[in-house]
Amino acid sequence: MNRLLLIVLFLMTGCTSDYKIAPETVEVSPGITAPEIEVDPGRYDFGALNAGYETQDTIVTIKNIGNGDLDLTNIYLNRGNTNFSLTATPTGIVEPSQSAELVVEYSPGTYEFNNDTIVILSNDEDEPITYVYLNGSGDAPVIHITPSTYDFGTVYVGCDDGLGILIENYGNADLEITDLEYFASLPVDFSIEDFVTEEGPLPWTLTPSDWIHLKIEYTPLDLLDDGAWVEVTSSDPATPVAFSEHEGIGDYEAWITDSFTGEDGEIAVDILFVVDNSGSMSGNQTSLKNNFDDFIAVFASAGVDYHVALITTDQSEFVGSVITSADADPITEFSDQIDLIGYHGNAHEKGLWYSYESTSSGGDAASGSSTGFFRSSAKLVVVYVSDEADFSHSTSGGGGSTSMSHSDYSAHLLSLKSSSGLIAAHAVIGDYPSGCSANGSATFGDGYYDVVNDLGGTIMSICADDWSVTMETLATESMALITFLLSDDPMEESIEVQVDGVISTDWIYDSSANSVTFTTAPAEGSAIDITYAILAECD
Structure with missing residues (x-):
């Protein structure tokens, strides 16, 4: 802006009229038109806010105190701290004596101390870059x-x-x-x-x-x-x-391999005879005891470790002591117990019920019984001998259950062992479906027939001429599968069995006996390797 400076000099004399007063005009050089930026505040502290919940904003005023247009070319945060944000950013021309407002927001995210700088770029030649300094902090759990x-x-x-x-x-x-x-x-x-x-x-x-x-x-x-x-x-x-x-x-810390041949295994079986003691059984009981030597002969030749016990169709208690392979004369002991059974028992034969009671908790044939009959590692075989159908579905004459079916009795027997390969049921009964009449007569052994079939056992005719064949067959079918005792306690899931170098899955492990029993016996002379990991010795 051009400015004209008029300087008027008055020369005064107080006593003469020879002087005149006249103005003197002096012209100065032309001026400059320019913007000038002013920012308020130049520094702002938001203080401490509740992080995650509190947000605060403030206004920064940008004023043009110059006489030319102020051009705001860019406004930004120097470090880009995300806790600060510019929510209203003016750009463009700010005329002389006018102002623009910049809104700044602060929102702390956690327990922290924050600072950043607002950078304002303009055409102010003296101050092209202007700064606003920001501070704030957050209060929060971390x-x-x-x-x-x-x-x-x-x-x-x-x-x-x-x-x-x-x-x-x-x-x-x-x-x-x-x-x-x-x-x-x-x-x-x-x-x-x-x-x-x-x-x-x-x-x-x-x-x-x-x-x-x-x-x-x-x-x-x-x-x-x-x-x-x-x-x-x-x-x-x-x-x-x-x-x-x-x-x-x-x-696993360590592995063990126990090696055997087929001849090294043990064969153990617990056999429970359930003998009908009703009045029509005299001749059949005689055939049973007279041919028991054929039964034992099969076991003896195979080296079977056996337990034999007898109950009747009207009581669950053992008739006598348990007969074992260690007894001096098991044949005579068996014969004597058959004689004790007699044939004056209840006419409502309930072999299924009383075998159920005998093998249930507290029974003579149950696990943990003081009789010592039941061995967890041995195969359990129940042999029913009767010339009548089973009446366990009736409560007449004592015992029995109206609610249990033959499948319930089968399920109970299966529950006694860890594998179905360790449980069997056989029967010497009247022929299916109408019974038999040779060598005395017998009605169809209903009930026994069903349980034996459920368990995949063998049914022999009680009317057979030659009981020696019957007893040999029962012994062979009752034969326990070969069992091998392990030398150390295995981690059960680690056990691997090989027969002649080929992995076999036809076996079960019995933890109580620490033994492996084959569900399908290996061929005679087979090389058997049982490898397993043992528990580590922990610090």
């Missing part, structure tokens, strides 16, 4: 879990390893933990202590710098990769769900 990840590495199966988990509040406000869960891969080999007992019920409140301690245990039961994680839900606004992840793998 969850911190140590360790966030942990690898147990290799742990021997049967051993365990522990880990302590520390949950701390790194913030400056109370941390509320509302939920804590532990997840693990299947099968579950990880466990967490009862934290409710240790720390009390949720929710938990941790003041700043406070902490809680949890215990994790890893006990691998297999060779699979295992994984687990702690999931903690809290009031931390930045990390509402925090994790601690764990992994590990199990391994």
Whole structure:
């Protein structure tokens, strides 16, 4: 702007009229037209806000105090701190004496201290870059879990390893933990202590710098990769769900191989004879005892370790003591017990019911009985001998059950052993479907017939001419499958059986006897290798 400076000089004399007063005009050089930026405030502190919940904004006024147009070319945050944001950013021309407003918002995300600088670019030649300095802080709880990840590495199966988990509040406000869960891969080999007992019920409140301690245990039961994680839900606004992840793998410390030949195995069988003691059984009982030597001869030649016991169709208690392969004269003992049975028993024969009672808990033929008859590693065989159908479905004459079917009796017998290969039922009964009349008469052995068929057993005719064949057949069909005792306690899932170098699955393991029993006997002279891992010696 050109300016004209008029300077008027008055020369005064107080006593003469010779001087005149006249103005003098002096012209100066032309002026400059220019914008000039002014920013208010030049620095702003938002103070401390409740992180995650509080947001505050402020206005920065950009004024043009010059006499030329102010051109705002760009406005931005120098470091781009995301806790600060420019929600209204003026650009373009600001005329002289006019102003524009810049809105700045601050929202802390966690316990933190923030600062950044607003950069304003303009055409102000003296100050082309103008700065506004920003500060703020957040108040918040901060969850911190140590360790966030942990690898147990290799742990021997049967051993365990522990880990302590520390949950701390790194913030400056109370941390509320509302939920804590532990997840693990299947099968579950990880466990967490009862934290409710240790720390009390949720929710938990941790003041700043406070902490809680949890215990994790890893006990691998297999060779699979295992994984687990702690999931903690809290009031931390930045990390509402925090994790601690764990992994590990199990391994066996040592392996053992027990080698056998087919001749090395043991053959053990427990045989329960259920003998009809009704009035029509005299001749049949005589045939049974007179041919028992053929039965025992089969066992003796095979080296069978046997237990034999007798009950009747109207009582579940043993007639006499258990006859074993260690007895000096098992044939005479069997004959004497048949004589004790007699044929004056109840006419309502209930062999299924009384064999059920005898093999149920507390019975003479049950596991744990003081008679010592039942052996968990031995094959259990029930032999029914009767010239009548079974009447266990009736309660007449005592005993029996109106609610149990033949399939219930079959299921009960199967439940006594870990494998169906260790249970069998045979019968010497009247022929299907109408009975028989030779060598005395017999009605169809209904009931017994069904149970024996359910279990895949053998049915012989009670009207047969030659009971020696009957007894030899029963002995052969009752023969226990070959069993091998292991030299050490195995990890059951690790057992591998090879017969002549080929992996076999025709076997079962009995933990109570620590033995492997073949469900299909290996050929004579076979080479049998049983390999298994044993429990580690843990620190």
